[in-house]
Amino acid sequence: MRIQLVESARGAAVMAALGIATGGGYWFSALALGVTLLKCLLIPTYHSTDFEVHRNWLAITHSLPISQWYYEATSEWTLDYPPFFAWFEYALSHVAKYFDQEMLNVHNLNYSSSRTLLFQRFSVIFTDALFVYAVHECCKCVDGKKAGKELTEKPKFILSVLLLWNFGLLIVDHIHFQYNGFLFGLMLLSIARLFQKRHMEGAFLFAVLLHFKHIYLYVAPAYGVYLLRSYCFTANKPDGSIRWNSFSFVRLTSLGLIVFLVSALSLGPFLALNQLPQVLSRLFPFKRGLCHAYWAPNFWALYNALDKVLSVIGLELKLLDPNKIPKASMTSGLVQQFQHTVLPSVTPLATLICTLMAILPSVFCLWFKPQGPRGFLRCLILCALSSFLFGWHVHEKAILLAVLPMSLLSVGKAGDASIFLILTTTGHYSLFPLLFTAPELPIKILLMLLFTIYSISSLKTLFRKEKPLFNWMETFYLLGLGPLEVFCEFVFPFTSWKLKYPFIPLLLTSVYCAVGITYAWFKLYVSVLTDPPVGKTKKQ
């Protein structure tokens, strides 16, 4: 173990020296290095079952042949990510064997020696390098003309901090344990390439990303429509509407070819083994319930809460028969199928229809009123948010899909900054139930305060010449998060309600945050729909 520690120390020292030596650009390296050091300090913190999930996948990909990967079920945490991620785990496993051979045994369930922990944590930290590179590329896309002279007031600096030191990403990746860092790196990199007019690379990166984690299908409509509208149609009429005869068949085929080749590379082996149905059933498990164990703060959380309130009222007013109410209710926090009591039950198909209906206006906007990469980014965020709000079995970690791209918009316009702050603060707060252990309580509070204070104050300073970012209602709402946290973590555990209604803190958290996230979604939609069409002023 000491060898690995020393290696990492040496690596850090080299990076430090390089950072100092790069002169003018040293602030970015300092930020990246600083957050990497913080991630190293988070190594001994609590980790969730996701740690065992990834250890299991390391074992499966290392010890078993490809034909067994999607059939192996010794552990309950079966492989349910697309093949590229499986190959990624396979590559990691070849480094893992130098740390601890035992973790690669499929039957070593819940194996977590100190070397295993060290290897897994370091693998997340190292793969974050792709995220750092992507942030660097995104900073190039940010317009810094109206910035002040001070470094800390430049949009590039603020954006780097908002992305590199993002609270949600830190606690989900480096405490809870996941590999979102490099995946979001791929997404941000593909967005940056689209901003830089390198559409083929952007498409390629996104196709690769889809085959790493299929949750990014949520934002695929934005990519598809944007590339079709703004890349395949090479020119617009003066008023901004589509010019049908500028359609480039070459571009369309090249895009199609990219997607096809990537998919072939990923799914090809499994197609050849006739395992495609099995793979798809692993990737899209619809037997899980409408809401995750901890309710994601989306529309269905509000729906469920309303249902619960109505059923309680109904019981009190004797409008409902107590015998007809199903025993196992959502509020006990279990992942299972259930039925609503008062309001109509929700099926996966219903959520799909709701999601599609929510996405459609933004996609239409992207088609009929294209505003270049910025319009694409807004559509992407709206797709991500709409899927979060109306999707089936959404995990609250999925809010990061909307928060991270929104950071790019936040340093551009004051209106976007205000929406971003509401979305981010409530989204990050909704991640609190993920870390429920006592030693992590100060960490999550300190890091949350750090990120929130910095983001609000820096964006306020950036846009100080425009009207204030928040109105009184929004300020009250955000300030209300403080008392909510105090009640849920410090007051409630000592009251008598803890035994009778243990789910109340989770219920309150998700409902309160759902209000904020829905409000941010609504505000963003309004700003997208009411934006004046581009046509005359801006170029593509």
Add this chain to the structure above:
Amino acid sequence: MEKWHLMATVVLIGLTVRWTVSLNSYSGAGKPPMFGDYEAQRHWQEITFNLPVEQWAKFINPDWIALHSSRGYESQAHKLFMRTTVLIADLLIYIPAVVLYCCCLKEISTKKKIANALCILLYPGLILIDYGHFQYNSVSLGFALWGVLGVSCDWDLLGSLAFCLAINYKQMELYHSLPFFCFLLGKCFKKGLKGKGFVLLIKLACTVVASFILCWLPFFTEREQLLQVLRRLFPVDRGLFEDKVANIWCSFSIFLKIKDILPRHIQIIISFCFTFLSLLPACIKLTLQPSPKGFRFTLVSCALSFFLFSFQVHEKSILLVSLPVCLVLSEIPFMSTWFLLVSTFSMLPLLLKDELLMPSVVTTVAFFIACAVSFSIFEKTSEEELQLKSFSISVRKYLPCFTFLPRIIQYLFLISVISMVLLTLITVTLEPPQKLPDLFSVLVCFVSCLNFLFFLVYFNIIIMWDSKNGRNQKKIN
């Protein structure tokens, strides 16, 4: 201040680093029967709870401090409790002192003040000892810092009260007592011993005596009890040094075993003489020409003299030198950063024993980057920046070619850093030879001691040669 939110960010970073370090192992974890400092603190809680009465701990968990039956108690909840007490003590005493000190720095931009606070709060030595090894140094150092603040801003009574509290919390703070005494005496002299100065002297004397009486009141009941307390506080029976520490006696004993040759009372006399001879010039200068800047530098050199030459010094006592060096970080960033890195390195054997390698490396690198970025230390190595201008001018009267001092210092820095990194790697990866099991600890102490001697000379030079440009320097500072 206008950029309060940046200062809040800095404080939050400092707190986060502290708490994450505290998640690691502590001194003596799982090592019966002696355990370590963690068990010592718990034991003291056991004694003070059960013997006189302190009701508050009763509400949390009486098992933790039950007399006798709680020896060696180790559990997750208890660890959390102990760590939380350190954080709260830090938050209430040390951190506000640091923030206030940085805000009161003169003629520096707000950004530099905030960067200064960040560097002080990220100093690895204090974090690793308080939150890793487990001690409550931030309380005594915090009180001492309040004392420095009070005395520098001419609130002499409050300052001396704070410092008395610091001494009564931890007797090691006596290392800082001489500079306080000389500075305040010098102030009294300056105001004229016949008028205001005399009044100030009387007021200070009363404050000090009153605070000491208040703290020691419960122990005044019996003379024997008082003597017992003193014997516990100043354990002269324990010998010239214990374990491996980076001071002169331990390093000298590589060549000549003084402990075995000379009798106990001669050892005490020798150490007393060396200590006082080395700190006398600076203290006399401070009494004759009291200034806040001279005061800070004298704190450094006095504490360093005590550390190097005194009796029964522990490696953790280097923190008493590190605190004043943190205070002069803004004036000589390059040398201060160098010193603070060496001070952390000198505690390496202790930190390795507590399995704190990862936090040590991470916090040291973080501190180095913070200082390098905030102060651009590698660009500030000219004679003027190192405050060696007057010294160089004096030497050039006899040796006209003496212009190479900055370059020598840069080379020395490089050699020092390389040797520290090499020694760390060697200690971590290799096993010491059978015949010399303590080889690596002794090497670490020896190298650190050489560095500290160099710093002792350097700081004394700054103090002594400060007089000629005294007035000009005051305008700049």
